[in-house]
Amino acid sequence: MRHFRAALGAVLFLLVSGLPAVADDVTLRSRDGAIELSGTLLGFDGEFYRVETRYGELTVDGSGVLCEGPGCPSLVNYVAELSISGSSTIGEVLMPALVEGFALQNGLTSERMIGDETHFEYILSQPKSGARVGRFSFRVSSTDEGFADLLADEADLVMALREIRPGELALAAEAGLGELDDVNRSRVLALDAMTVIVSPTNPVSAISITDLARVLSGEFENWRSLGGPDAPISVHLRDAQSGIAQAVEDRILRRASVRLLDTVRRHATNTDLARAVTEDQLAIGISSHSEIGNSKPLALTGTCGFSLRANRLTIKTEDYPLTAPMFLYVPARRLPKLAREFLAYTRTGPAQIISRRAGFVDQAPEEIALNVQGDRFANAIRTAEGEDGLETLKRMVDTLSPLRRLSTSFRFEPGAARLDAQSRSNVQHLAHTIEAGVYDGRQMVFVGFSDGAGPASSNLDIAHQRAHAVKTAVEAAVETSSLSQVHLSTDAFGEAMPMACDDTRWGRQVNRRVEVWVR
Incomplete structure (x- = not known):
């Protein structure tokens, strides 16, 4: 500065x-x-x-x-200004709820002023004097529009349902907005998921991500390819500018090296999409988990028999492979004090409660008892091979049985040693929780797992390295504590407990993770 x-x-x-x-x-x-x-x-x-x-x-x-000069602000009756633009999914429900919660916690009144279909603002005031102290202006449209507004200096924050793309990242850096994929420039407000939906009358109950890519590209045109009736498949998606539609492009189609078919039916909202799919037995769509309406969600499966459904716990742990973080991008720019206080509030416990009540998955760490993880350990037993595999499995059970798993998990970008965007945010959340003394006097173990591709010994070494990297990142993020009250350590079990099939890149991505276990 x-x-x-x-x-x-x-x-x-x-x-x-x-x-x-x-x-x-x-x-x-x-x-x-x-x-x-x-x-x-x-x-x-x-x-x-x-x-x-x-x-x-x-x-x-x-x-x-x-x-x-005419542009000088008033120093006597200063009103903090904050302009927020981007995803309507985030801006219509979650962010207003957070602003109202923030105002209530700070003894302020909040009044919502409607502009038009895409614009509204919150006026924050002192309750006794009525003096205005803040004006938070919203433009709710799409993730694309949010980044465009930021680059045009028409927004201070961006609400996004996908990660920032390389082109946007480069333009932001050129504009002096900082590296927006840096840990301090983006944060996850809450979690959602891309959920594959069909009509309740459709007999199909599961689909693999590989087959989903084939459907979206038009390779599979008939439900018979998915074990359904002999009838054409009708594909429904959100409008092309929406964050969830672009996440489908980035995370499903691009990774499968295929293009979206031309006959896809687009919808302006998740509600419209879910309604259309519900009413059409031959339809399939991808919607936000929080807005599937009366449609039937499909489980994600694979050739090895593993199956994952989107629910609060699988989304929170990122075990469900199509988790959709709800991002807030913050440029390298000094914001008003009230705005900075609001950003700090979004990481607090009360803000996480608001996220849950708004219908999304919060990020507050939860402890998961061993007795509710039967499927995971069943998968471990099913895939254990040879004496080495059984020995690793026995050591894993002996080590983890006295502990409880935290819902906070860490995964890495495809083919890279860098944590993915959600995990970078998880580092900050876990660090703040440690700073608050939640785990004082307890043991915290960062446990590395890998996919099953390659020699087991190499996979174990990689899992150890990843566990150590996450532990180091969390230690570096803890600023107000000496860490003397929490015992941090690492362990690894390689390919011993897969979450998905290793025969696809998506399955291998889910399996490469670092979990946190506490005692």
């Missing part, structure tokens, strides 16, 4: 060079009147001015300058 000292240097250069200053809508003048800086006011957070000048964007400490 460049403060007024940098601005003074720029102005001194200007004066020495003899070039005329370009006055726009504000002039920041030092209190002794000796030096001034002119430009376009981009923002004011109650403490710092953000000004676009001929020397670039500068951030100036407001305590050291006087502001002159």
Whole structure:
């Protein structure tokens, strides 16, 4: 961040060079009147001015300058401004609930003001005086539009149902918004899932992700290919600009190296999509888990017999392979104090409760007893091979039986050693929980697992490395605690407990994970 000292240097250069200053809508003048800086006011957070000048964007400490010009904000009745744009799924329910919860916790009143179909704002005020302290403006449209608004400097935060794409990432960096895939630039507000749905009268109850890609690409055109009736398949998806439709493109079609068929039927909302699929016995669609209506969700299966259904626990642990994190992207820009407090609030316990009540899956860590993990251990027994496999299985049972699994899991980007976007957010959540003293006096074990491709010894080594990497990342994220009250350690069992079939890249991705177990 460049403060007024940098601005003074720029102005001194200007004066020495003899070039005329370009006055726009504000002039920041030092209190002794000796030096001034002119430009376009981009923002004011109650403490710092953000000004676009001929020397670039500068951030100036407001305590050291006087502001002159028509663009100067009021310092007496300052109102914190925050503009939020993006996914309607996040913006219509979850974010308003979080804003209202934040206002209530801080003793403020919140009033919702409707603009048009896509715009509304919340006015936050002091209850006794009625003085306004904040204005949070929303534009609810699509993830695409949210990133476009951010790049056009028309939004401070982006609500997204998918990860930022490489092109958007590069443009944001060029615009000085920082690396938006950095751990401090994106966070997960809550979790949802891409759920495959059919009509309740459709006899098909499960589908593999490989077959789903074949359906979406048009390779499978008849329900008979999926064990259903001899009838054509009608494919339904959200509109092409929606985050969930783009996540289907990124995470299913692109990974299968296929293109979406041309005859897909598009819908403006998840509600419309679910209704259309429910009423058509030959339809199949992909909707948000939170908005499947009366349709029938399909389990995800594979040739090895494993089956996974989207429910609160499988989504929270990321065991369900089509989990859809609900992202909030925060650029490298100083936001008003009230906005920063709101962002901090989204990680708190009360905010997680609000996420659950809004119909989404929260991220508060839960402890899962061993006796409700029978299917996982059954899979481990089924796949154990040879004396080494049985020995590893025995050691795993002996080690994990006294412990309880946390719902917080960690996975890595395909073909990379870097944690995926949801897991990077999980690092921060777990670190904050440790800082709050939740696990004081307890043992926390980071346990690595791998897929079954390759030699078992190599898989075990990789699982150990991943467990150590996650432990190190969490330790680095803990800022306000010495970690002396929590005993952290690592262990690994390689391919001993698969969650999905290893015959597809999606199955292998699910199996490569680090779990957290506590005692």
